[in-house]
Amino acid sequence: MNRVDLADGHLAYDDIGSGQPVVLLHDGTLDRRVWGPQLSGLSGYRLLVLDARGHGDSGTPTLPYQRADDVIALLDHLELPTAFLVGQSMGGTTALDTALDHPDRVAGIVASGSGTSQQYWRGAFIVALLRGQFEAAMRRDTAEYVELFLRMWVDGPTRRPDETPAGIRGLCRTMAMSTATRHARPDPVLPGRATDSWARLPGLTVPLLLLTGELDCQDIHEMAERVAMAVPHAESRRVAGAGHMLNLEQPDTFTAAVRRFLDTVRVG
Incomplete structure (x- = not known):
């Protein structure tokens, strides 16, 4: 590095x-x-x-x-x-x-x-999950915040989590958890x-x-x-x-x- x-x-x-x-x-x-x-x-x-x-x-x-x-x-x-x-x-x-x-x-x-x-975000799928992410952040629920990220950007609007390649979902979860735990600030x-x-x-x-x-x-x-x-x-x-x-x-x-x-x- x-x-x-x-x-x-x-x-x-x-x-x-x-x-x-x-x-x-x-x-x-x-x-x-x-x-x-x-x-x-x-x-x-x-x-x-x-x-x-x-x-x-x-x-x-x-x-x-x-x-x-x-x-x-x-x-x-x-x-x-x-x-x-x-x-x-x-x-x-x-x-x-x-x-x-x-x-x-x-x-x-x-x-x-x-x-x-x-x-800008207008679709009901994204808007609802972004709202959920905000609420999870307020509760400091890192696991829920990351799961909602995966639903939005790894699974997407047409697939269930079990329909997404498990290896890709797992890698993205690892990276997202690292970001959320290493870089989270109360005043980002x-x-x-x-x-x-x-x-x-x-x-x-x-x-x-x-x-x-x-x-x-x-x-x-x-x-x-x-x-x-x-x-x-x-x-x-x-x-x-x-x-x-x-x-x-x-x-x-x-x-x-x-x-x-x-x-x-x-x-x-």
């Missing part, structure tokens, strides 16, 4: 391989371990596998911050002028924020299961977001691939479609039979799509 020291703590990351740099940005509540299936399939690239603040081995924030600025802090630390960004869920919103606020530092983006960081510091992100999307000129799982929630589908329609030359693909955790449920399909995108943009 490597680290970037910040005024407010540190960022943890792995530095794997060589070639053009690709920063892997994980889902909220999880950590960089989520990218295990992709590490061998993206040979020929330098993989920078980052733990967001408040997750994994990175520090717990105590001052206001923006996730996009943390990506830039990593690139500056490594003296890298640009990098590809591959983000899942929260990581996808971070990638888009970084491109909006620091367009000259981003070579291309793959965003899976995400819109911009100015997300939430990250800032890129301003007017939806309105600024038409000005985004970096190559962009959007991936969504067919079994993800309708809110995610709508936000991803909105990004795809707004960003010039964006490519969008929906993967049949997969939920929100697309890179874990169908790792070969996910990795092949990312690799094809990276190889095409690099050659082009």
Whole structure:
């Protein structure tokens, strides 16, 4: 594990391989371990596998911050002028924020299961579970909080827990429990977001691939479609039979799509 020291703590990351740099940005509540299936399939690239603040081995924030600025802090630390960004869920919103606020530092983006960081939730499935999570947090019921996370983002709206691959659910539970126990604060510091992100999307000129799982929630589908329609030359693909955790449920399909995108943009 490597680290970037910040005024407010540190960022943890792995530095794997060589070639053009690709920063892997994980889902909220999880950590960089989520990218295990992709590490061998993206040979020929330098993989920078980052733990967001408040997750994994990175520090717990105590001052206001923006996730996009943390990506830039990593690139500056490594003296890298640009990098590809591959983000899942929260990581996808971070990638888009970084491109909006620091367009000259981003070579291309793959965003899976995400819109911009100015997300909105309207569907009854997500709204009810988010309310339940808030109530569990108020009771400090970590087990219930994590279970509701798994219901939302691992099982999704169309599957029971016993219909989700047990290995994926178990791995995500382990990561989520680690985040909840290591980084929980009574007064959490939430990250800032890129301003007017939806309105600024038409000005985004970096190559962009959007991936969504067919079994993800309708809110995610709508936000991803909105990004795809707004960003010039964006490519969008929906993967049949997969939920929100697309890179874990169908790792070969996910990795092949990312690799094809990276190889095409690099050659082009």
